Amino acid sequence: MWRQHRVAFLLLSVGAAAMTAYLLWRAGSVHDAMRALQAGTATPRQNALIDEAYRDLGGLGSTLSFLPLLIGVFIGAPLFAGDLESGTAKLVGVQSHSRASWVISKLGMAALLTAAAAVSTGLALRGMWSPPADHWAANADSRGPVALRAPCPQGRRA
Secondary structure, X not given: OOXXXXXXXXXXXXXXXXXXHHHHHHHHHHHHHHHHHHHOOOOHHHHHHHHHHHHHHHHHHHHHHOHHHXXXXXXXXXXXXXXXXXXXXXXXHOOOOOHHHHHHXXXXXXXXXXXXXXXXXXXXXXXXXXXXXXXXXXXXXXXXXXXXXXXXXXXXXX
């Protein structure tokens, strides 16, 4: 199974490693900028980096949310398409092993690599997200609109 789909698996591994490395690099610079901001020694470049991190978080999160769909399209579908086209799927049905074990063996490697890619990129994105989120939570103004009970006209009860 590895030999049939090694190019797709290697591309997935390299892509996930590259995205993880990029996110970790960005997280390191955001952490440094947040420390400087909290110490009161932030430069204009560090302030711009923090603003850019705030803007990029939404886009990066949306992009990474499509990762399972892309993996399913480019890795999951070809796993079975070739076997269905060549007739291997029919041959599996008459073997001593069950079809379920064939499906599990086909999906096992893909699921393992997909989980590793999702966990590594997700943890790296969380590392980039936590300093701005902690800063926002510490500096948020909690005096927003509050529902108040309106006074009742005389003679009426609420």
